Amino acid sequence: METAIITLEQRELENGPDGIRVEGYTELLTYYLLQDELCNAKFLWKRVPSNMKQNAEIDAVWNVGKRLWTKDMPGFYEAASAFQWSAPIAPIMNQLKETVREKTIRLIGRAYSSIKPQDIATMLGITLPEVETLVNSRAWKVVDGMIEPTECVSEDVPISSSEEQIGKLTDYVAFLEN
């Protein structure tokens, strides 16, 4: 993904809007959204020439971006599902939907000690039966019709060896002593 972004950015820098063309802009915009680079996405939209903004797909992508900017979750899922994405955009968009959903699930775990099932459904853009499956898969408790989510433990903690840590400490002490 990184290389794809750099290639597209270079194409724009070398030949301007004519070099990257509207397809390239659409792809780059979707990548920025996926990377959670909302500011870059916003300014990309600002610099797209107005005749290219007529293109239905780039307009639809930015519509999705706007919802992310305002943190309008139901609107986001609606906008992301409403458009028939073309072949290059569809996989990125699906990935985007998944990333956003996963992030929201983590946020719910972090921010709520109890929450209505309906609210989870709106925040994730899913139906109530789907909420039930989610609750079961995450082993969240249900008490009196309210869901009590638990925090997701962040995995992938790289544990550095104690030798490495001692090495770093030695460096710091050596620096302070001199």
Add this chain to the structure above:
Amino acid sequence: MMLMISSIDSYIQAVTNVPAVLQNKDFLENLHPRYTEVLSRCNSVAGGASPSPNTPIDVAINTLLETGVNNETGVNKHTIGVVGLLCAKTKTNEFNTNFESFLVQFSGFMETCDWAHMRVVANVVSEIAAAITDQMIRRNQPILGINLLGNLATRLQAHEKMLTCVHSCVLQLCCASYNFKAALRFIIDDFEEFTPDVKGSDNSQSLLCYLYYSGMIYTALKRYDRAIYFFEACTRVPAITLSHIMLECYKKHILVCLIEHGEVATPHKSASQVVNRLLKPNALAYTELATAFNVSSDSLSNCIAKHVDTYRRDQTYGLVKQVRIAHMRVLIRKLTRTFLTLSLEDVGRRAVGGEADNPERIVLSMIQENMIYAKINQRDGMVRFLDSIVDLNTNHRVMELLEAKINSCVELNKRVGIMNDRISTNPEFISKVVLDSATGVQDGEQAGGSGGSGGGNQQISSSAKFQTRGSTSSNSNVAGAFNL
């Protein structure tokens, strides 16, 4: 030596006759104080009636390019001469119409020029860069200039911590084209040195612009901590008069500080006195905003309403609106220090001030951005504020952050050490120190009224030597250099 050229031919003769090593930064001015005007006038007189594709200046450039190139190294020894001609070309009337061909010519020249010489005449190079920037923006194609001038800026640097005038041109192009991501590469964190043109006579305008653009770019990307750094640096540039760029920076510094920290730090004591005295009365709408921010949300609203026209005129209204949101967040943050649990209704009443926005949403987005640590309980509509979940043993992010900070401090210390060594071994600096201490001792001797004619001198010089050694004895390099 003043040669006073009068035509393009005499210019070529002068450039080719003086060996490249003797061409210093004033070489072109010495040919004629206004050599660009002379050359561009020659161009239009001769070009006159039949505008051929190759104007006299083009012919001259081609001659110099051909005769100057060293076949072995591929480097042009007439670099300075060509730079002068190219600069003259940006002043001609045909510059507008032949802009594309000029760009081709310029980027071609960049392949063979001698970068050490380019640095010598950096002021002329930056004049060319400014002309290109101006033309690109006029043509509404600023994005096309980023690569060319970015390339120029990077190659003009002697090392990567060197700031050139071209840097501010590149940032200007990036701002004009809304391409802020591309600009980040050209923002140097702590530059150590500038090319001589940066601190030129025009009130260090390009340095101020560079800092202002950097601050604006980081503000646009919502990286406010970095933006604060650049805006503050701009208000600290030594100056004897107030620059408008500085004033704008000061205004934005206040706004961005309020958004990021909820308070404005007092100006640093290194900021120049004159500037500090002048900045405040000129940015009244903003200093009042900062005061109102600390009083209440009502006074903040009143202040915004009072100065709304100023903000709109300054094009800072967007930031002012963000200040208002930041105020709400600061209030919520204060609540976390007082209460353990609080109902969402109370949060709404105390912080949001009856505004339409849902307090739950605001608290949620603050949790999302790690501004507060809290749990919302929808069953009884309460928020429970927690201590920050930072646990030094388990949270490797904190460790990473700490390590990064320590490393950057170590790095900075090293760099300052190197700079210190470099300055203290600089012959100019040493001779100044020697001179100062020598006169200092002499004054002392005279005041004491002691010392005969011969023996006194002996004494002076030896004590001068001693003083110099004493004052810099911490640095062995200096002592070594001094013995030489």
